Amino acid sequence: MKLVFGGAYQGKYDYLLDYFELLADDIYVFSEDDTEYKNDKKAIYGLQELIRYHIEQGIYDEKQLKDDILEYWQDKIIVCDDISSGVMPVDYFDRECREAVGKIMGFISENSDEVHRLFCGIGTRIK
Numbered sequence: 001m002k003l004v005f006g007g008a009y010q011g012k013y014d015y016l017l018d019y020f021e022l023l024a025d026d027i028y029v030f031s032e033d034d035t036e037y038k039n040d041k042k043a044i045y046g047l048q049e050l051i052r053y054h055i056e057q058g059i060y061d062e063k064q065l066k067d068d069i070l071e072y073w074q075d076k077i078i079v080c081d082d083i084s085s086g087v088m089p090v091d092y093f094d095r096e097c098r099e100a101v102g103k104i105m106g107f108i109s110e111n112s113d114e115v116h117r118l119f120c121g122i123g124t125r126i127k
Helices: 012-019 047-057 062-072 092-111
Strands: 002-006 027-029 043-045 077-081 114-119 122-125
Touching (some): 002 012, 002 092, 012 077, 047 092
Parallel strands (some): 002 114
16 A cells, blocks of 8 residues: 655646556546545545545544555555645534544555655655
8 A cells, every 4th residue: 555645736646647657547536426435446536535525424434444444445556635734724524524634644654555745746755
């Protein structure tokens, strides 16, 4: 498992295509109406959107998501926006999402073979 993270619009998608030599068809992008994360794609893009959706729907289960990550994503490249920086959100829901994303990113990084951080389009392997 590999984790790629960075702020919004920092070049994570292009990094997948270039660094990991993936094609667009190799990347699963989460959207609000399609959150099926048990799939055969090489990369999972937008983990923060899946977590946000689960919290919105009242179905977020941290332990279950961690179990699913270990079961279904061991061979995947997981991409997530780093939403832990900046000003703490005033809205409770946004703070809840931020905390949940941070916990899951920490779990993924502990269990990943590689962790890459992107800033200004420059990727740095930190693990």
